[in-house]
Amino acid sequence: MGKYFGTDGFRGEANVTLTVDKAFQVGRFLGWYYGQQARGEVCRIVIGKDTRRSSYMFEYALVAGLTASGADAYLLHVTTTPSVSYVxxxxxFDCGIMISASHNPYYDNGIKVINGSGEKLEESVIEKIEAYLDGESGEIPLAERDRIGRTVDYAAGRNRYIGYLISLATRSFKGKRVALDCSNGSAFSVAKNVFDALGAETYAINDQPDGFNINTDCGSTHIEGLQKYVVEHHMDVGFAYDGDADRCLAVDENGEVVDGDRILYVCGKYMKENGMLVGNTIVTTVMSNFGLYKALDREGIRYEKTAVGDKYVYENMSKNGYVLGGEQSGHIIFSKYETTGDGIVTSLKVMEAMLEKKESLGKMAAEVTIYPQVLKNVRVKDKNEAQADPEVQKAVENVTAALGDTGRILLRPSGTEPVIRVMVEAETDEICHMHVDSVIRVLKERGLTIE
Incomplete structure (x- = not known):
């Protein structure tokens, strides 16, 4: 990760960490950089945004920077991150920009840059952007006269994306009662249109954004409201998205949450049964629940584990040709249809499994027993030293041996803080706490922690 850009773009509090000046500079650089790659042709960059009040400010700043560098800026207006990738x-297009801080509160915002293949921007280009932001790479020439860029209203691009989503369904949703929690975010402009077109009885909640209520007590990070709605209104299924709709969690007919791990299982098993699971493999992260792995073992489905982050999941899938992967948080990638997590695609594929198998989501998801999990963060003097300490490693080995095939332990460093995360999954909370505390005790006895 760089100075400004993390694994999911340049993110921070609007006009505090991420300022309008920085957005203008990002636009200036991208317009110039991709203009150079265009070899004399006009550079075309498409922009989407979520519903935060500050998204308009950043959109205008980016457009000013892009057009000042000679690029044409195409505006999708309020739309989802995966729609920008699709377009x-x-x-x-030479590249795409999504203005969003995903599941963060309204006062944060972010700039996600997507390359010409619809994938997250290469680290090599991010390094060049950061060097420009820090004044290390000199001035960029301003476009003049007929080389100054223009702005194009491109709402038609979002409409084509909606049409694409509708085309993915294998059959009508007629007769199905579906609740959609739009998180007062990007999904409000897309999701209900898709489900209505496919014939569902669609009931959207949290679909009245006001610039400040995005993700507030709603959506995939606050799913309790959808659970209650599904039960009280006798829905067949509910889907909750985050602010930019690249995540999806589900709620079954009984009001039970079906998280990303269970969605991977439901869709993976269905795909295997129908010869669609390439390599008989699902890509997960190291934080997927032990219960998922037990269920996949039972079904004879292979899995691979990556570092936390949908970026790493997609890299593995792309390298190996796998078609399904994702995270517990609801970032699910179906690489036949997309190059990034797409919450609405995920909900469509869950519907497909339900309809084709003629089974409820609750019945399919119940085949996965989610194990209790305890995760504790320990502040340490040196992350690498703490993790490599022989006595700490021995303590981890002892826990692994004690759990056998009834659980697991994971010791991993934080990517941004002087913290070691100790996580145990086991059959009961008591067992989890016992083993987590045993490892933390060794860290302290070895003098590795910061009290």
Missing amino acids: VRTEQ
Whole structure:
């Protein structure tokens, strides 16, 4: 991760960490950089945004920077992150920009840059952007006269994306009662249109954004409201998205949460049964629940584990040709249809499994027993030293041996803090706490912690 850009773009509090000046500079650099790659042709960059009040400010700043550098800026307006990815890769844009801080509160915002293949921007280009932001790479020339860029209203691109989503369904949703929690975010402009077109009885909640209520007590990070709604209104299923709709969690007919791990299982098993699971493999992160792995073992489905982050999941899938992967948080990637997590695609594929198998989501998801999990963060003097300490490693080995095939332990460093995370999954909370505390005790006895 760089100075400004993390694994999911340049994110921070609007006009505190992420300022309008920085957004203008990002636009200036991208317009110039991709203009150079265009070899004399006009550079075309497409922009989407979520519903935060500050998204308009950043949109205008980016447009000013892009057009000042000679690029044409195409505006999708309020839309989802995966729709920007889709439009970039299907309509030959040089790159795409999504203005969103995903599941963060309204006062945060972010700039996600998507390359011409619809994937997250390469680290090599991010390094160049950061060097420009820090004044290390010199001035960029301003476009003049007929080389100054223009702005194009491109709402038609979002409409084509909606049409694409509708085309993915294998059959009508007629007769199904579906609740959609739009998180007062990007999904409000897309999701209900798709489900209505497919014939569902669609009931959208949290679909009245006001610039401040995005993710507030709603959506995939606050799913309790959807659970209650599904039960009280006798829904067949509910889907909750985050602010930019690249995540999806589900709620079954009984009001039970079906998280990303269970969605991977439901869709993976269905795909295997129908010969669609390439390599008979699902890509997960190290934080997926032990219960998922037990269920996949039972079904004879292979899995691979990556570092935490949908970026790493997609890299593994792309390298090996796998078609399904994701995170417990609801970032699910179906690589046949997308190059990033797409919450609405995920909900459509869950519907497909339900309809084709003629089974409820509750019945399918119940085949996965989610194990209790305890995760504790320990502040340490040196992350690498703490993790490599022989006595700490021995303590971890002892826990692994004690759990056998009834659980697991994971010791991993934080990517941004002087913290070691100790996580245990086992059959009961008591067992989890006992083993987590045993490892933390060794860390303290070895003098590795910061009290």
